[in-house]
Amino acid sequence: MNTFLSASEEALMEQYRIFAREKVQPVARELESHKLSLKEFLQEIGQSGCLGVTVPQEFGGQGCKFFNLALLVQAISEYEPGLGLSIAEHTAAIELIKQYGSQAQKSRYLPLLSRGDVVASLAFSEVNAGSDFEAVTTVALKDGGNYILSGKKTWVVNAELAGLLIVLAKAVASKEEQDGELMLLVVDVDSTSGLKVSADKVKLGLRSALSNDLEFDQLVVPADSKLESTVSTKEQVLFAMDIAKVIVSAAAVGLTVAALGQSVSHARSREQFGKEIGQNQAIQWKLADHGTEAEAAKLHTYRAAWSKDENPGEFRKYAAMSKWFAAKVARTHSGEALQVLGAAGISCDSDLERFYRDAKVMEICEGTSEFQKVLLVKELEI
Template sequence: MDFELTAEQRLFRATLRDFADREIRPVAREWEASGRYPTEIVAGMRELGLFGLTVPEEYGGLGADLVSFALVFEELSKAWMGIAGILGSHTLACWMIARHGTSGQKERYLPELATGARRSGIGLTEPGAGTDLQGISTVARRDGDRYLVSGTKTWITNARYADPLPVLVKTDPAADPAHRGMSVLLVEAGTPGYRVLRDLPKLGYKGTESCEIVMDAAEVPADRLLGGVEGRGLQQVLSALEIGRINVAARSLGIAQAAYDAALAYAGQREAFGQKIHDFQAIQMKLADMAIKVQSARLLVYWAASRADAGRRVDTEAGMAKTVASEAAIDCSLAAMQIHGGYGYSTEFDVERLYRDAPLMSIGEGTNDIMRTVIARGLISGKDVIG
């Protein structure tokens, strides 16, 4: 049992930290406040090869192990979580194409996705269907050598840059159970009938766009059906969401760590009643609780990632990591704000941004209530044994 990163992983983490310190931290507060798109940061991530995280080496990607994958999202989120979002759904889409795509689809998309020349996201959520993916209403009707797709997707990250966008649809709306009639289509930018509408306003998670998408008889060639076989879409999506939850858990860990770092540093600088506030027991209790939550989250995140690297299904492990880490992010960001006092509420300090970014982590990739249900089902079935 080894709880340490390998030498290669430590070097990779050092590279990520250097990039975050040079390219992200100095501009995060100003760019987030102004709504400026982080074009230069995206270019830097391309140079580091981060868009190829989940693309196999044979297609020009990094083919990274999932602990290294988690390190990327942890380190970027410590600097600015919105930046990590640009990579999040992109790496999910790459993972789906790499594991479920036909040889032609892999050759067409993966090399350019690996370099960032193409970028992607994932089109799941609809105005009337979030957690219940079988309740989607987007329909794809086969018409010769194409599909005509009609429906609306919402909260789609990277929507304006996605090319292609994997979109979950119903190719057989009458199927029972519904998942047997669900498929994923790779919809390219510029497809007739496909439109990206407004950017949705958000409390946090800025730096990347989240948009509404409308498809009105959008014409998608039949060879864009992921894997080439109808009826496998939900399974393809759910398999990707396992690593998606590791991604969100790692982002949560980054927020929690950043909140703890800021609180510890401030408590060592701020004075009250003639002494540093870290000498007060009330502050010490908060710092200790934050440290416990951060390290507990880190161990669960790396554990889930390493189990996935070993080839295991990690529904339970990823669910645990995502739940604990996202709740640590919420708790630590609030505690950091409290330790900062009035300054914590000011946009001149990073803790208010951490406080705004944290709640999404308990919602994205499945709410924490759903995660607890997933965990419980694994335990009850007997396939996941704890202890």
């Protein structure tokens, strides 16, 4: 693997940066405060191809590498990292359907997801099943040609916008049964009743990515909605999380790069005691650490994205490494950048204030940093 971008990838990144500057920067705050509809925004960027980067051309997408999507999300997240989380969930659903969906599921959903006509969510977590997602209690009861879905989900990103939910449940044969094999159901929201969606859960950061609780009350789902596969459902869930976590890593890199830009600019322009604050070694070392670790997080993230395309056998390992590392670097250095800006940084008018809140959430969503290390113990065969 070449750890640097090729000339064509540099040119692509430049295009993505121009796109992000024109389309995302002007509305970043409105997206975070929900003054601008996320659904309409996703539909708009979907029309310009941003949501179908990895969807094959035969299904209306761009047919590009996952690596390209990571670059795009990095560029977008230099202005609004919350969009990175929303795109992460949508993309993980796309990749699940690409990898494991039937021909009918691919033909039905991929063109819609690619254009942003339908937004997708992953409904895995429950109040008592977070890191331990196999502990879910949502059940799917087989009833003739249907499943009857009952249970509650929490922290489902995009849920209130979603036309498509991928739901983790346990297959049961009777109402009395509580345990069964894990399964994923691809649920078409438009054609169902028996679904309650809570209001957006107000959270510390990544606020533009709406998150909701869901309740399935005897929701009828056709039996052919099951995501069939030769691999286990646990493997399918981990695969979806690998995808989403690399997109979140790319968002963390975008955030870290943007924070560095603001920190350097302030260090050059702010004068105290008759000289620029950047002339103090205490400030210079913060910037040197920030710059070095931003590059390391970028390399981890590029390595993970490259593995998805070129070396899938090592994807899980690099995805876990990139997620915990890039999120930690984003959290540490958005905090240090705030320190460099002083009071100017903590004002709610400052992008850095938002980035600092966003970065902390990145250490929790798509599997906590500790859970990435739990995965790495296995991947490194410790």
